[in-house]
Amino acid sequence: MATNTRVRRRTRNFPPRRWVAAAAIGTLVLTAGCSSRDEQTDTGAGAAGALTVVDQRGETVTLDGPAGKVAFAVMPAPSIFAAVDRSYDRIVGINQSTLVANRGGMFATMFPASTESAVVAGNDFVPNTETLLQLDPDVVIQWGDRGSEVTAPIENAGFPVVGLEYGTQEDLEAWITLFAQIAGKPERGQQLVDWQRAEQAEMRAEVAAQPGPRPRAMILSRTGDTYSTTSAKGYDGFQFDLVGAELVTEGFTSESGQVGPEQILAWNPEVIMLSGFDQSTPADIYADPRLAGVSAVQHKRVYKTPLGGYRWQVPSAESPLMWEWMHRILYPGARDGALRDDIRAAFDDLFAYDLSEDEIDQVLRFDMNSGAAGYDQFRR
Template sequence: MASSTRRARRRTWSLPPRRWIAAGVIGALALTAGCSTRDAQTETASGTTGALSIVDQRGETVTLDGPADKVAFTVMPAPSIFAAVDRSYDRIVGINQSTLVANRGGMFATMFPESTESAVVAGNDFMPNVETLLELDPDIVVQWGDRGADVTAPIESAGFPVAGLEYGTQDDLEAWITLFAQIAGKPGRGQELVDWQRAEQAEMRADVAAGNVPRPRAMILSRTGDTYSTTSAKGYDGFQFDLVGAELVTKGFTSESGQVSPEQILAWNPEVIMLSGFDQSTPADIYADPRLAGISAVQNKRVYKTPLGGYRWQVPSAESPLMWQWMHRILYPGARDGALRDDMRAAFDNLFAYEISEDEIDQVLRFDMNSDAANYDQFRR
């Protein structure tokens, strides 16, 4: 494939002081005093302009002749993470169908209107649409690296480099951020974001340990029609719920489909239910189901729809530290200082170069569904 001309594009930015970033981490970051608009573009010492050799999560070396100008993603939520690394949607030319649905349903469309018209290069099965890729001519395609040659070979046969990903752990998330920063020619930016994630984890663990109280029983729940499904502790939710101080009631639960009966949910008797952002379920749906009337979370109105920001917060993303803060405050009302809105404003500026409004914060936090839930007033403006 003929290589396209590439240039390193670095947006100046600054990471404002936050109470949840340790002083040592702040001292370690190479910060630049910058602006919060996408219009200012400067090249910094942490950017790269020459040929790149990138090792993906398969252990394969991918070589580019410079930072990529055009990147296609068959996987999600990779585009939102890449946009956070780049503080821009400029380089993203193709996405997964599910990503397009999420883009059109949340804040991403407001921050990056062009994302609602992105070409679709794969569906739910992640099989690449090679014809569309040939039309888009990306410099690199981001694809799963642990699902066999069926999903990668067609891309490579068409002449496109592939960056293979793995999924499911916090380490994987940090590897994505690092890899995407390399693809964009911005390794310093990637390290800054990883440092932020790690600093927030450290403070969260310290807060939970200092609390020294019984952990609330909690779970993620999905509903399609009359059928319920959930997640096990083996996935990312096991990490998240432990981090924020919850007892994940699904520990030990195994099911290929994830389906769970109302009787099993009753037996678990969660005190807090967080509803998946991947379906249309609402707290009102859960309260209206007579099969779940005896559950503590239902009786005490502690059922919450998970936020939808740049992407669905419940899965590993550039916004994961905000999800951890939201979860911790749901579990422990009054914990920390109640300043999630301030943290969101700072994070959306840093991640997406976007000044989020008060109404938009309400939208992300799903006040349309959660306003009547117990203790949700702590998030009001």
């Protein structure tokens, strides 16, 4: 877990939720949905049955015990929590973007209830306190580095807030550890962190053994005729280096992330990986005459990133699968079925779900990627 350098440590005290609910909406709507935490094993310190965690703000947050109901104003946190818990049962509220992702991929199949989850925040992460009051979660997961505008309304409504930070592998491992503590399953969290670290070490060794220069690659998004990308300062800087790619956007700076076709031509990536946050397809990129001279277009090396429990391109419980997919795209090899086997085993461990062959095809986006160079290596 990442070490927080802040020295501030204070425990949050929260007003009684039912009093807040009465004041806010004029009725006691919080009597339904008793928490299952009373049946959980105490894993925290302090008062009998209490559980304490230190979030990424450096705040000490105290719960009555392992949370029975958790609401998430952020993404992709719910899929990570579900992987920690191997269940969706405790998740009562999510971000609007998470709901869209849930309905578009395997998550809806694995956890049908995820397609009807209440929305507690939109893309601006501003919490819907009235919905939270109705859901009565034991804890709310929110960004901890975006100011009090997104945390204070939740705390003022009487709910503990666990604040998160985003952008590094260390942050991801901290999330896994925090969620495991909240669920009362610290050993499970350590197991998943150990897996992530072991996969990193194995990937670095494999990349070190690769001869020749690194393939030039990038992540690309398309909305209409407008393109955008990511810089090496974010998570992509970490994972493209990890899997043995030269990220062509090194040094790229843009507040919006927008990039013109001329710049993409100048970078001339050999591999383009398309964002899962838009509807772009490899066919769209091939059809754009402005990109006809790009190596990745000429050699059919444009790939839609997979969509599993969540969009693989961002830090998640499934990140080791993304690293393996990326590495095999960059350095295509024999059709050995290894990635399919790893996906099946990981989904069983993470989500307690046995994927069919067709569902693995769905995760790997064969509907869009089947004609891409080297993609036959992933066929059953």
